[in-house]
Amino acid sequence: MISNELIDAEFPQRSDVVHLNHAGVSPWPARTGRAIKDFADENVVHGPAAYTRWVEKETTLRKQLQALINAPSTDDIALVKNTSEGLSMIAGGLDWREGDNIVSSDQEFPSNRIVWEALRARGVALRQAGLYSAASPEDALFSQVDERTRMIAISSVQYASGLRMDLERIGAFCRDHGLLFCIDAIQSLGALPLDAQAIHADFVVADGHKWLLAPEGLAVFYVREAARERLHPTQFGWHMVEHAGDYDRQDWRPAASARRYECGSPNMLGIHGLSASLSLLLECGLGEVRRRVLDNSDYLRGKLGAVPGITLVSDPSPTRQSGIVAFRHARISPGQLHRGLMRAHVLCALRGGAVRFSPHFYTPRERMDHAVGCVAAICESPAC
Secondary structure, eight states: OOOHHHHHHHOOOOTTOEEOBTTTOOOOOHHHHHHHHHHHHHHHHHGGGGHHHHHHHHHHHHHHHHHHHTOSOGGGEEEESOHHHHHHHHHHHSOOOTTOEEEEETTOOTHHHHHHHGGGGGTOEEEEEOTTSSSSHHHHHHTTOOTTEEEEEEESBOTTTOOBOOHHHHHHHHHHHTOEEEEEOTTTTTTSOOOTTTTTOSEEEEESSSTTOOOSSOEEEEEOHHHHTTOOOSSOSGGGBTTTTOTTOOOOOBOSSGGGGOOSOOOHHHHHHHHHHHHHHHHHOHHHHHHHHHHHHHHHHHHHHTSTTEEEOSOOSTTTOOSOEEEEESSSOHHHHHHHHHHTTEEOEEETTEEEEBOOTTOOHHHHHHHHHHHHHHHHOTTO
């Protein structure tokens, strides 16, 4: 169980701010702030005298990330700057042929759309399935697949609606049809478990600054061992070679591990921060974190649904539920409602023509009640 004492110690946030935007940028746990401050203080006083220990922290982070997504090995884990960089390396590193296509959805965040659209110059088409055009979102994806489809690229959870995809079903389809499977997992990692092996993922990419509660600027990039033979490096430097550190060596080849996608010096500041945040999530237990996230989103749906004029956009069914709760009002525009909530210090987002709330596992019920009260007050205001 996660104790109230732990939550109070790790999230000493201002009482007049309600943070319901973990699907955007999350606050850090206290331990993450301390880890970054300690690392900065060490640099100021000692410089890189303890660089060997910093490398040990990097090794620890790879093990944490391996546990987070159940990767077969830390060799499958690369550390990149952000989700967009990882997706760009996939788009740029595969041997596409003119006439190939990629199947995705009509609800993707720009990072998981633009990168594939950019392949149009190489004769590769992006097919965007309407997720509500078939019996299920997965069936909608499968209906777009033909003999020239090379990959399905999908978000684990859709950023605006919060729709959770059946990754195991999609992965099985890709395996059975010889397709690559690429997952933008930024809206689920840290909130919902993801088993890269069980879902037959070839690629999983996710930044740390949302549900993983970590700083911006560092992302996990999982590449299945067999997929590494097909994904050529697109960035080159001292760090991505097999014999990194042997600076006088003239011949080189890409590392056999996923380090081949890390061209240069690691982001040690980000490594210390992400490792600290992951230590909290793993300490709390990924299953318990998931239970609390879904309980909180379910609680918000119930409260918001009782506000006159509010329509819930997010699918409430247990297999589709995520940490995102999106809603609209019958009379008040989403933009007006969002501005009112932000003025009331309820941090939320305007996405897909709806207001988006996204509580995490630690979000107190009383703060969610306060946020819903603000929604009701804005809706009842004569000025609206």
